[in-house]
Amino acid sequence: MTSTESMYRIIKRQVITEKAADDSGRRNAYHFAVPTDANKIEIRKAVEKLFGVKVVAVNTLRVRGKWRRRGYTTGTTKPWKKAMITLAEGHTIDAF
Numbered sequence: 001m002t003s004t005e006s007m008y009r010i011i012k013r014q015v016i017t018e019k020a021a022d023d024s025g026r027r028n029a030y031h032f033a034v035p036t037d038a039n040k041i042e043i044r045k046a047v048e049k050l051f052g053v054k055v056v057a058v059n060t061l062r063v064r065g066k067w068r069r070r071g072y073t074t075g076t077t078k079p080w081k082k083a084m085i086t087l088a089e090g091h092t093i094d095a096f
Helices: 002-010 018-027 041-050
Strands: 029-034 055-065 065-070 071-077 080-087
Touching: 002 041, 018 029, 018 071, 041 055, 065 080
Parallel strands: none
Antiparallel strands: 029 080, 055 080, 065 071
């Protein structure tokens, strides 16, 4: 696996919600979905390499799966991990 492929393995997708958009405007932070086993150092390196920006801070949290029901069947959605990346002043990432 090449290094670029491993970077894309770490950064799955950008989370685009109202709260994430507000966060990018207020404190220049962007939200990404990452694998549950990824650590902050790997996430920092992946964002800096893929987007060519300077990362100031990485905050992570685990999002629990929600209970869903479809007819008589119940189950949960898959749990995932969110990374909130704060960039240095003057750096931005375009929304996909």
